[in-house]
Amino acid sequence: MSSTTSPAIVFDPAEGLRSREVSLRAAGPGEVEIEIRAAGVCHSDLHVVTGDWPSDRSLVLGHEAAGVVTATGPGVASLKAGDHVVLSWFAPCRRCRRCVAGMAWLCTGTKAVANTHPDGTTPFTDDQGEPVWPYLGLGAFTRRLVVPEVAAVKVPDELPFGIGALLGCSVTTGVGAVVNTAGVRPGESAVVIGTGGVGLSIVMGLRLVGADPVIAVDLSAERLATARRFGATHTLDGAATDVAAWCQREFGGVEYAFEAIGNPRIIGTLPDMLTSGGAAVLVGMAATGATATFNAFDLADQGKRILGCNYGSSIGELDIPKLARLYLSGHLPLDDLVGRTRPLSEAAAAFDDLRSNTGVRTILEP
Template identity: 60%
Template sequence: MTVKHATTFRPGSGVGQEPVHVSAPGPGQVGVSIRATGVCHSDLHIVNGDWPAEQPLVLGHEAAGVVDEIGPGVTTVQPGDHVVLSWFAPCMRCSNCAAGRGWLCTGTTALDNTLPDGTTPFTDDQGKDLWPYLGLGTFAPQVVVPETAAVKVDDDLPFAVGALLGCSVTTGVGAVLNTARVPAGASAVVIGCGGVGLSVVMGLKLAGAHPIVAVDFSPEKRAKAAELGATITIDPRDTDLTAYVNDHLGGVDFAFEAIGNEKVIETLPGLLAPGGSAVLVGMTRIGARSTIDPYDLADQGKSILGCNYGSSVARVDIPRLAKLHLAGHLPLEQLIDKVRPLAEAGLALDELAAGTGLRSVLTPTG
């Protein structure tokens, strides 16, 4: 199959649009028609060089769609199924997968930007390989993915909402419910109110946390955080966050960093009450370093928790979050402020880099 428009990233050339050829699904693979795909900071990390890429890539990793075709041996989905695509497709064979910690899978090839057999379903007009970013490459109308990446969901779930479940929402809500296991009544700060940070706010509301302090430069994002459950919003240019949290709240039980900024990470322990936990949700550039006072951590019993993909098992957590949305407990549609055609992926990435708006979703028809 040939698709007319796919958004690619070529080292040295940057982001572009080009026709792409997509192979049929092989053993253990699933062909999916993309109906919606989110624009995430992980794509931006590639584009701006935070995460160096040596391969030409089809970008995109946060998506929902409909199964078109299945390869030999596929048993968990069939043509016509609605699916959310999970970028961290687990191997289901390593010790972490066997222990129910699929987010720590050591056998996944997602980070190598390949299918599990080391191949790619994409080629360009010259017959040369293009590689699926994080094993998916969803900035194309058709994709071929590992079976473990295609998670069946209710047909009633809107595709745009399902796309966000592929990465940002599962990461943010999972950071609260799975990584930190926030109990009802715990106090929390969320730094950064983009798609992931707002998902953390929703997760905190779902968990019954109070108060929930949301921090962002953008008045639009602070207002949205308040709509979604934040009880206090702060512009850090106007208010010293550390002083405010300690003077008014005596520190907080949990501090979530949803930006991926090493300097902001350094401030987290100073926000915590004794016994509190800092949760690193945002992804930094590769090689970033932060300086932390180890005496404070030991003396006050504070901890720092790393969070990859919300410590989530996609086949368990994605359908669960979808049901919570359909039941009215997670108003995920409020995260989406723009729906654009796939051909405008570059523009959406530029807006993301500028920090404007909330979450953009791309669709084949705009």
């Protein structure tokens, strides 16, 4: 297929967030072309816009998306035109030691985090022929894109595209943090700090596994009301409450403390929320180079643990279809996580929704 041009939401280090026409090359060997139908706006896109994660190059943003395969390159065996897919932003190399050990979320061979395709190139160029790079190897805030086959996971046709988009990042990360990273069991207690798209998915995951109590903390009353619908047994206003003191007073500490903001000050307080042997799970991503401090004696003395969580310790090809089935069988109330739907041209307003915690997850439709 020849090169096509379409509007894309680009972060340019000099000019900030803007809409630009980009050209897309055809799918090469091992690649697929996808028409995007829905893309969620995640705080990991906002981290780039705010400069928390500096970029020296122009990026097509967007990494939480679903669409339809429109063309396949030579050698693609698992997908065909017309297949519905969810994009997986941590396309693993399948060859490094971590991949071979079954920990694809820690792949050392992926180039996705360097914002390129596996071969170090980009499928996008601007109207001057200059490269524009795919954020997290995807670049989903546009109409069409080309990705390696391993970054597109086939899902049932009946899965709504907006739900599929959320499976691409927030839900896989949040539910995975509970099920894979922490391995929470029925009746165990947990607190979740920050109930945006990722934190609400953690709450959903906790209900799925039968955790109790589930304490949700946020600054937004609307978010906390949503957390209650998703299964939180207690909600706390983070601005008005010393959460660690509350957890110790009410429950003698909790078994798991999930952070889903990326705030180093709050991350430093997680161990104080725990009972002995409990685990702090770092899901929120702080700014590049950020550090947090905690009571080192207490951590060792009380056998507490700190767990890092990238992509919910998930393997996209296994976990995304599993989560799709759980939604379709009524076990995950993901419809309530879909917020306002906006056309791609309203991307700036969608980022404002995220900054101001308006609604839940805003979905862009190209």
